[in-house]
Amino acid sequence: MLRIVVLGSAAGGGFPQWNSNDVTARRFRAGDRRLRGRTQSSLAVSSDGERWVLLNASPDLRQQINDRPILHPSVDAPKRATPIAAVVLTGADVDNVAGLLTLRESQPLALHADARVLDVLKGNSIFNVLNPAYVVRHALALEQTTALRDPSGRPLGIRVRAFAVPGKIALWLEDLRKSDFGTAQGDTIGLEVSDDMGSRFFYVPGCAEFTAELGQRLAGADLIFFDGTLWEDDEMIAQGVGTKTGRRMGHMSCSGAEGTIAAISSLGVKRKVFIHINNTNPLLIDGSPECMQAERAGWEVAYDGMELTL
Ligand code: MLT
Numbered sequence: 584m585l586r587i588v589v590l591g592s593a594a595g596g597g598f599p600q601w602n603s604n605d606v607t608a609r610r611f612r613a614g615d616r617r618l619r620g621r622t623q624s625s626l627a628v629s630s631d632g633e634r635w636v637l638l639n640a641s642p643d644l645r646q647q648i649n650d651r652p653i654l655h656p657s658v659d660a661p662k663r664a665t666p667i668a669a670v671v672l673t674g675a676d677v678d679n680v681a682g683l684l685t686l687r688e689s690q691p692l693a694l695h696a697d698a699r700v701l702d703v704l705k706g707n708s709i710f711n712v713l714n715p716a717y718v719v720r721h722a723l724a725l726e727q728t729t730a731l732r733d734p735s736g737r738p739l740g741i742r743v744r745a746f747a748v749p750g751k752i753a754l755w756l757e758d759l760r761k762s763d764f765g766t767a768q769g770d771t772i773g774l775e776v777s778d779d780m781g782s783r784f785f786y787v788p789g790c791a792e793f794t795a796e797l798g799q800r801l802a803g804a805d806l807i808f809f810d811g812t813l814w815e816d817d818e819m820i821a822q823g824v825g826t827k828t829g830r831r832m833g834h835m836s837c838s839g840a841e842g843t844i845a846a847i848s849s850l851g852v853k854r855k856v857f858i859h860i861n862n863t864n865p866l867l868i869d870g871s872p873e874c875m876q877a878e879r880a881g882w883e884v885a886y887d888g889m890e891l892t893l
């Protein structure tokens with residue numbers, strides 16, 4: 584059995600974003616119940632209900648740990664302890680890696696990421712606060728299934744398989760002289776997560792484009808968490824809060840003929856959950872026409888604290 588807890592459901596910046604004076608942010612701050620605060624996207628997964636694997640380490644991780652008793656040290660644990668046994672990264676974006684800095688304090692952990700992302704961490708000595716004597720870094724080879732272990736080597740009963748997803752190098756690593764900003768395979772990965780009994784789901788918090796290959800992979804899945812950054816490609820421009828399209832940021836949109844809802848509609852996926860939702864996306868407003876459209880198409884919108892069992 585897999586227990587999955589949504590630690591954070593928003594895109595980079597969270598909702599409300601610290602400097603946002605949008606009407607949605609103002610309504611939330613004024614107490615409008617149709618809007619929920621959302622931290623930056625991350626999942627916690629466990630097969631034994633005791634030891635947990637984080638899928639991405641968001642800048643909000645300290646708050647996410649404080650908000651979720653499953654991530655607190657158990658009462659009979661030593662004075663320094665954590666149920667977090669391993670962390671798996673899907674890319675080097677700030678919203679995926681900044682939470683690693685919260686996990687300092689010489690705490691044993693297993694860290695898994697694509698070799699490109701591990702190189703980025705190695706090249707930034709601030710990440711040495713994850714004491715290399717305690718935190719072992721493992722390269723995730725694409726299309727290989729890895730059985731995760733806790734830092735003492737005990738199997739966690741969770742396997743991950745990383746696969747390349749159309750995407751983009753992290754924003755803070757973009758090389759603006761290059762048309763692809765220096766993106767290479769492995770910069771954005773999706774994860775297939777499974778247990779020893781065959782329960783299985785997919786986590787794809789960033790995806791620039793839907794391909795036939797991705798469709799074959801996701802077809803018939805019991806559960807997917809998928810990139811719900813933007814409802815419409817130009818919504819940041821239309822709302823006057825940015826100059827970039829979703830395409831430029833490496834995110835396909837939820838709506839439209841080439842959007843996620845259309846792309847996944849005929850794949851026979853049983854449970855579909857949007858995650859990594861940007862502060863401009865009307866899916867943030869419970870009961871909005873866009874929420875209802877997504878729901879009619881069988882989609883759910885992730886929220887912080889959402890729990891699923893497979
Ligand atoms: C993204 O998902 O596009 C990034 O998180 C952007 C960012 O780092 O702000």
Ligand code: MN
Nearest residue numbers: 594595676678
């Ligand atoms: Mn992001």
